[in-house]
Amino acid sequence: MSSKTLSRKVDKAIFKFNLIEPGDKILLAVSGGKDSLAMSYFLGHKQNGFPIPFELGAVHIEGDFPGCGKSPVMAELMEEWGVPFEIVKVPIMKRLKPGKSMNCYWCSTQRRMELMRYAGENGYNKIALGHHLDDILETFFMNMMQKSELSTMLPKLKYDKYPFTVIRPLAYVKEQEIIDFSKEKDLLKAAAVCTYGTTSVRLEARKIIEIIAESEGQGVKDSIFEAMCNPVHRYMPYSLLDNEEDSET
Ligand SMILES: Nc1ncnc2c1ncn2[C@@H]1O[C@H](COP(=O)(O)OP(=O)(O)OP(=O)(O)O)[C@@H](O)[C@H]1O
Numbered sequence: 001m002s003s004k005t006l007s008r009k010v011d012k013a014i015f016k017f018n019l020i021e022p023g024d025k026i027l028l029a030v031s032g033g034k035d036s037l038a039m040s041y042f043l044g045h046k047q048n049g050f051p052i053p054f055e056l057g058a059v060h061i062e063g064d065f066p067g068c069g070k071s072p073v074m075a076e077l078m079e080e081w082g083v084p085f086e087i088v089k090v091p092i093m094k095r096l097k098p099g100k101s102m103n104c105y106w107c108s109t110q111r112r113m114e115l116m117r118y119a120g121e122n123g124y125n126k127i128a129l130g131h132h133l134d135d136i137l138e139t140f141f142m143n144m145m146q147k148s149e150l151s152t153m154l155p156k157l158k159y160d161k162y163p164f165t166v167i168r169p170l171a172y173v174k175e176q177e178i179i180d181f182s183k184e185k186d187l188l189k190a191a192a193v194c195t196y197g198t199t200s201v202r203l204e205a206r207k208i209i210e211i212i213a214e215s216e217g218q219g220v221k222d223s224i225f226e227a228m229c230n231p232v233h234r235y236m237p238y239s240l241l242d243n244e245e246d247s248e249t
Contacts, residue, residue, distance in 0.1 A: 013168070040083060145204070155171035176218070
């Protein structure tokens, strides 16, 4: 898939979900992994000549444990794409209370806090994360299996307690498309693999989605995402719990 086609998928998310509004100051959260780099590439290239004027900056939160991305390579790429970039060093391991061990939840909470602190101090109103279509589907399946809940990560989420909106411009892009794109653009050189890994529930959800996609084709992922945009309330069991009379005659 050409980078033009991927760029159109990013536009689709931007316009469909109103991710970018005139005058936005958007902070790209860059891990150094393929997803946030691909997101930075596309938004970086949209800074000039995009119908909606917006400003961009990028930050990498550098932890104190193995598996953090390679900052000099990230800095080079951001410069190439015209995105002002900063690295913020955070002692994530050192902040652990005695007896507690490192885990994904702790790390991502610390990172999220630092991202918001940095965004607030530097006048950003939106934070862009590199989650893609597969992440959104996996979360959807995880929430069904673990929480008995129909919910997922939103392409756009306004925080209630903070003056920021999180956006996910890769919401329509599949992981494999990002992998192919990253190989073509040699983006994987910035990444390091997190030694703390991916949660088992997420892996389980990923497996289920891949089984469906192997049988139905990758397009089924687009259909599942569209289904999330198109719930038919009347034919969901919860609609019977609303105390409303069934009016079918
Ligand atoms: N160290 C970091 N500094 C800044 N932003 C980060 C960092 N780690 C993660 N993020 C942001 O959070 C998003 C989700 O993080 P996660 O660890 O799930 O990464 P991922 O799905 O492997 O994506 P990526 O390929 O960008 O690493 C990333 O795409 C990125 O936007």
